[in-house]
Amino acid sequence: MDVTTARERLQDMLAELDRSIRVLRGDPVGVRERSAADAGADLTDNDRAQAMLTAATAQRRAVVEAMRRLEDGVYGRCVDCAQPVPEGRLEARPEAARCVQCQGKRERRR
Template sequence: MDTATARTRLEATLAELDRSITILKGEHPERELSAADAGSNLSDSDRVEAALESLGRHRNAVDAALARISAGTYGRCLGCGKPVPEGRLEVRPEAARCVTCQSKHDRAMR
């Protein structure tokens, strides 16, 4: 994927993520709970927090991909330095590693 197309897709993804984060934060502001509310809202609160964490990680990956475009390193695996396959970048333009290196990275993070 050429970098202009990647940048356009990544910037659109970043805008969507920002909207989603804003909506989730706006719909579930921090508030005091009565004892009766605590049980039912805890699971809601936990789900929202997990979603926000996931969206935040995705946003960081998109930001990092945009930085790699600016640095001229986009499309090169951070693990082995080889080109990330075109098909992988089509599906996940924020991908920083080839599938093999991503698998190794994921296992190391566990």
């Protein structure tokens, strides 16, 4: 993926993640009288929103790091082994920091 395309895709992803994070941080529950069942449903909704916020924040961090690698001239190189990250992987996940092999090793360690 060329640098211009990568930059555009990463900027688009960052803008979309920022919008999602703003929505998830908002108060989706209006001011109204609530029953015990409503309170339980709100907890579930809040837990789900918190999980989505955590995932969006982590992805945002990965996108910002990818943009930094782009500016540093090392975008598209694995941060662990410095080998090229396959083009298809970057097409699917422009924020990818590792080649498939190193990413697999990282996930197996978790």
